[in-house]
Amino acid sequence: MDNVDLQVLREIASWRADGQRAVLGTITRTWGSAPRPIGSLVAVRGDGRIAGSVSGGCIEDDLIERIQRGALALTAPERVRYGVSAEEATRFGLPCGGTLELVLEPIGEASQIEALLARLAAGERVQRRLDLATGAVTLAPAPPGATLVVDDATLLSTHGPSWRLLLIGAGQMSTYLAEMARALDYEVLVCDPREEHAGGFGVAGARLLKGMPDDVVRELRPDGHTAVIALTHDPKLDDLALMEALASDAFYVGAIGSRLNQAKRRERLSEHFGISEAQLQRLHGPVGIRNGARTPPEIAVAILAELTAERYGYRIPEPLPPAAASGPEAGCSL
Incomplete structure (x- = not known):
């Protein structure tokens, strides 16, 4: 929807x-x-x-x-x-x-x-059953993969976000990403076991999860409509999420950080967690399209632009930066 x-x-x-x-x-x-x-x-x-x-x-x-x-x-x-x-x-x-x-x-x-509307405002995905003879409606949680179904007696329609976004880390970047992703009709989940970070997070419609990232990703069981993005800069948290996400069916897995940090991350994931080269090829990092973004909201735009392209099967080539450009690459400044 x-x-x-x-x-x-x-x-x-x-x-x-x-x-x-x-x-x-x-x-x-x-x-x-x-x-x-x-x-x-x-x-x-x-x-x-x-x-x-x-x-x-x-x-x-x-x-x-x-x-x-x-x-x-x-x-x-x-x-x-x-x-x-x-x-x-x-x-x-x-x-x-x-x-x-x-x-x-x-x-x-x-x-x-x-x-x-009340259930959609709470971030739920809802199945609406319309009785075609009487007009009576019942609401229930939408089962996985539910789509519109109609027959002579009933119209089943599914309402709520069709895509899920799991963010690891409840910092400033996650706030901007969550707000923008909600506008793009994602169900937004934010995982952060650190009370000092999670305690101040609050985006309407986004759900905060305080478990360890690897446990959260496993319980979520990412499918082809799920994206997972690591944003903490803490290997103890980001790597746990990434090792599970890269082994899942998630359509997008990304991590924030410079190219140097990405190289170190790939090395850790390979040597310590046994992530294969094929799985590492799925990792987007630095996360987001390269568009010169510097501020957190600009970087959030770059990330969501790449997610949108991935959803529709587009590949965005590496841009040629302006000759006089300086500053961090998209996804590298935080």
């Missing part, structure tokens, strides 16, 4: 607080090319105001027209398809003859929008 869809849910809650009627649309199926992925949300208020999107605008215009005619005065969820014919595909802005299906549901007390 991305932040665009989270904003749709917040808009619905705001409309309800103002006594406004609303209908929520969820993309449940697509055929051919479609502008938004399955699970994307759109909401239409009783007066025609809209939040979110499922197309280039034509489907939204049709929904507004329907609701203004009173055609969306629903008492239970219903399915609507757009773009079945070539003419409709052109009208509704669906490229290449694409088709999409929406489940439209009238929002009321049984929809549990406010309860869902």
Whole structure:
């Protein structure tokens, strides 16, 4: 679930607080090319105001027209398809003859929008079960790998962060990274067993874990949607996390520090922890793209830029620094 869809849910809650009627649309199926992925949300208020999107605008215009005619005065969820014919595909802005299906549901007390938002604010990943006959909703923790599922009776949608970021160390850098990563819809976990550091950490929606890093990584069981980044500069902590993370399925493993410190770290991991050369090749260090970053927030941007590229399968080449440039490389100044 991305932040665009989270904003749709917040808009619905705001409309309800103002006594406004609303209908929520969820993309449940697509055929051919479609502008938004399955699970994307759109909401239409009783007066025609809209939040979110499922197309280039034509489907939204049709929904507004329907609701203004009173055609969306629903008492239970219903399915609507757009773009079945070539003419409709052109009208509704669906490229290449694409088709999409929406489940439209009238929002009321049984929809549990406010309860869902409260659980998302706590950093949870939630599965929302919509009864297509009655409109009743139940909420439960989303199981690993849960995706949208729809049949004749039920719509199961998953809400909350699709990606996890585990940060080792609760320092200043972790604060900036946690805040920015939350905006990018990561579930953020921060591990630091040192009370003098962990005691002052506080980022809304980020969860603080005080166990030893190796234990935390093992319990987390990093998968292909998990990134692990070591930020303490303390080998006794960073190395413990890295040795477990490099042996896991994490899509990204990184560590802060200069190139010299990275070389020493690789040597330690190889000689003392038995990490193979193939596993060491997965270690990003210095962490983050090289973009001249110097301050903690700049370095956080560089790190998250590299994570984004990794998620989408891009490789960023080493840049040529300005001839007159001086100062630390990205990821090396702290």
